[in-house]
Amino acid sequence: MENTPLLQAVGINKQFSGVPVLKDVELSINKGEVHALMGENGAGKSTLIKIITGVYTKDSGEIFIEGKPVEINSRQDARNCGISVIYQELSLIPALTVVDNIFLGQEIRRRGFLDKKEMRRRVKELIEKYEFDINPDAVVQSYGMAKRQLVEILKALSMEAKLIIMDEPTSALSAAESEKLFETISGLRDKGTSILYISHRLEEVYRLSDRLTVMRDGENVGVLTKEEITPAKVMRMMIGREVKQIKDTSGKKIFKDNVLEVKNLAYKNILKDVSFKAYGGEILGIGGLVGSGRTELIRCIYGAEKQSKGTITLNGKPVKKSIAKNIRNGFSLVPEDRRSEGFFPVLSIEKNIAIASYDKLAKFGVVSRKKEIELAKKAIKDYDIRPPIKSMPVGNLSGGNQQKVILGRWLTRDLKVLLLDEPTAGIDVGVKGELYQFLEELSKKGTIIIMVSSDLGELTHVADRILVMHDGRFFEEFTHETVTQTAVLLAASGVHTEEGKAL
Amino acid sequence: MSKKVTKFFGSPWGQRVSLLIIVILIMIIFQPKFFSLDNVSSILLAIAIYGIMVCGMLFVVILGGIDLSIASAAALGGSILSVFVKGSGYTVEGFITGFAVSIAVAILVGLVHGVMCTVFGLPSFVVTLATQYVLLGAVLVVTNGAYIYHSDFGIFYMLGNARPLGIPLPIIIFLIYTAISAFVLGCTTYGRSLYCIGGNPVASGLVGIRTTINTIIAYIFCSVSAFFGGMILVSMNMMAGAATASNAIGSVLTAIIVGGINLAGGEGGIPGAIFGALLVGIINNALILLGVPSDYQKFVQGVIIIGAIALNVYTKRRSENIKTPRKPSKKTLDSAQSANL
Secondary structure (H helix, E strand, O other): OOOOEEEEEEEEEEEEOOEEEEEEEEEEEEOOOEEEEEOOOOOOHHHHHHHHOOOOOOOEEEEEEOOEEEOOOOHHHHHHOOEEEEOOOOOOOOOOEHHHHHOOOOOOEEOOEEOHHHHHHHHHHHHHHHOOOOOOOOEHHHOOHHHHHHHHHHHHHHOOOOEEEEEOOOOOOOHHHHHHHHHHHHHHHHOOOEEEEEOOOHHHHHHHOOEEEEEEOOEEEEEEEHHHOOHHHHHHHHHOOOOOOOOOOOOOOOEEEEEEEEEEEEEOOOEEEEEEEEEEOOEEEEEEOOOOOHHHHHHHHHOOOOOOEEEEEEOOEEOOOOHHHHHHOOEEEEOOOHHHHHOOOOOEHHHHHHHHHHHHHEEOOEEOHHHHHHHHHHHHHHOOOOOOOOOOEHHHOOHHHHHHHHHHHHHOOOOOEEEEEOOOOOOOHHHHHHHHHHHHHHHHOOOEEEEEOOOHHHHHHHOOEEEEEEOOEEEEEEEOOOOOHHHHHHHHOOOOHHHHHHO | OHHHHHHHHHOHHHHHHHHHHHHHHHHHHHOHHHHOHHHHHHHHHHHHHHHHHHHHHHHHHHOOOOOOOHHHHHHHHHHHHHHHHHHOOOOHHHHHHHHHHHHHHHHHHHHHHHHHHHOOOOOHHHHHHHHHHHHHHHHHHHHOOOOEEOOOOOHHHHHHHOOHHHOOHHHHHHHHHHHHHHHHHHHEHHHHHHHHHHHOHHHHHHOOOOHHHHHHHHHHHHHHHHHHHHHHHHHHHOEEOOOOOOOHHHHHHHHHHHOOOOOOOOOOOHHHHHHHHHHHHHHHHHHHHOOOOHHHHHHHHHHHHHHHHHHHHHHHHHHHHHHOOOOOOHHHHHHHHHHHO
16 A cells, blocks of 8 residues: 555656647656755646646656556546645635635536535534644634645545645745645655655655655655655755856956945844845845745835834935935846836837836926937937837837846836845746846946745855845855755755754 | 728727727718707817816826715815805905815815725725715705805806816816826826825835825825815806705716726826727717717716727727737646746
8 A cells, every 4th residue: 555656647748839848757656745846936737737637638648547547638537537736825815714615616506596504514524534723614814824725625525536736835834834734745655645745844854755756847856755855965966967157357346435234224024133234236135935035125125115223324324214305316126026026017118118217217206208208219229228219119029028027117216225035036048148248337337136935046146145045034145156956946945054064 | 001000900009099080070071060069069068077077087097096075075075166156256365265175175075085095905996985974964954955056257267167268277277187197197207106095005015106295195186186176166167055966976087097097096197098088978978969868878978988998998808918928827836847847
């Protein structure tokens, strides 16, 4: 029983517009095991999951459930095979009760009416079997993230799921809640349910998983059993050959007269005690996992959040808590989610660029049309925004060009500080290179550039100095010479480079 | 050349103009009286009052809100002015006090709307649906639930009926009001900020726009426009009461929708809205001249709204299809990128 494979995927291939994303991938999950799936962003994990759950169709390959070949072409097919997914964004309807949510779309009926009694009875039975602390009649919105997740798990179990896929389940949970979730997962395993566990957090993976599959660039790198798993080994497998990026730093000048100083910064429970100095002419990379406080740090510097403790000064002067004033003093932010926080989709390229510069383009509140057009034309030309039509709504551009518009908005100003949060997420490689070029040029002019990124290649390639955050603090600092991708990953998980070597 | 013409008639403005031409052609054929100076002037007069309210409403719509209270607001504006001028025996002082009190109340109403929608984060739809009744209640209190009839020909009468250079004063006020609104929306940083707030409120905050204050100002402008329009209307009709401007909300929103303004915010301008008001005014007038019973006029108004929305959506889709090649989805980009890592 213990070692019969529940799910076997063999030779899975998938291409998107001619680009191979999965190359002969294999995955084998035993009955009653917690199987972890690891890999860097873009390694193909999500695509593989989507194929197993019927969101995408594979180009070739076969999937077996308990030894029998199956075709999974829809979510319904996956459900019929006993596969359920618990997504990062939970799919519950807050205003409905636990029972209603669990049976949503698969209600039990009797003579055309809902059989509420029977549904409630079944949910109660499951709750008792798995000893969940859930009230079947509670309205879901009264529950926090952790309990909602339990309801999702119940939902999966109610569909008689044999395999439950969890995608970064602890990303929204506190430490105590995560602990509870691990207990739940162990409980499920002991009762014979298999779990496919996807996480960036190494420590969770070591603790929980019986086996671990590592993916890189759309390929399997290997499968490790519990005894074989060590952090250093997993990291090496995830990253592959250590590529030392060479960056020409000769002739790079540090501008000592432009300095941003952050002292003992704390924000809510997220930032605990952050101090650093950044100088003009240097690109400071900030690494760390999502939720380690990176985004909050740069939002505090920008004035979008108010820190609870600590000081931020630019050239000795305390930074204001007004975004408008900070912008006038040379601050700028390229936010993490450009669609919801960065650009104005229905407005033209021209307006999107000019919007931060009306202090220069307008007199007594009246905009100079001529200057506005000149600015837009210059930005479109300098940053090669395509198509070069200044009246085009930015919502119609490609991701890379949208980001260029946001950058153009700032780079046409005299910047003292440029803050970037995941600047190249979802941007194609060609545009990425151009963006790095812009940053390099700006840096040479003496601007302080602080860039948060999850992309290790980007951090090690672009940044002159890297600070890695872990749990609201700076955990380790690297220079361009000492950094390796493995070291950054380890630090992000709270393991020092020296300890990592010992493992 | 012919290509240009086709392109023009495929564009939103081209369609608006062609619609107008069609209506005017029909009128020339069936009702030559349509072009008499009297009739043109009466069309413009009808548009003038709603046109002023359209300007105010447009500010709110552009930033992604709506003000459903304008009809009650107009009635209240007219009633307050009426009570003061009548109570004072139609003195100039009475008129000025009434006017000032009315505008002060308007500012207060707009302030409440703005604060509710920004500080408390309530949907403008709900807030103004409620204040619509509050304001109507206030009208009944102010007027004791009865109509106030006027019989004076002094300054109060002049507001709605004077004809400097032969042009009715409301039309002149309307034109000035429109010009100022168009200038503020099109040429000032404040105007730019409204489009941004409507287009993306979060991003607006992050580029340093004072979203709260700017939103409140727009709601105040909308209320003031409604109160102001109501005062002119009361002077024109020489009577005030709860039914003053009772169909304003319908007319104003129709004008805005027909003018091709996106109710979701971030798009549109005064020319479109005024064009919408013009078209609706002309069609209403045409229906009267053609002897269509008033019951059917409402019917036609409804059909026009639906037709206008359908046309807008259709042109927008078509122009988007032409302009932009299908972009690859984010997913494809992500995966393409990962493959190149």
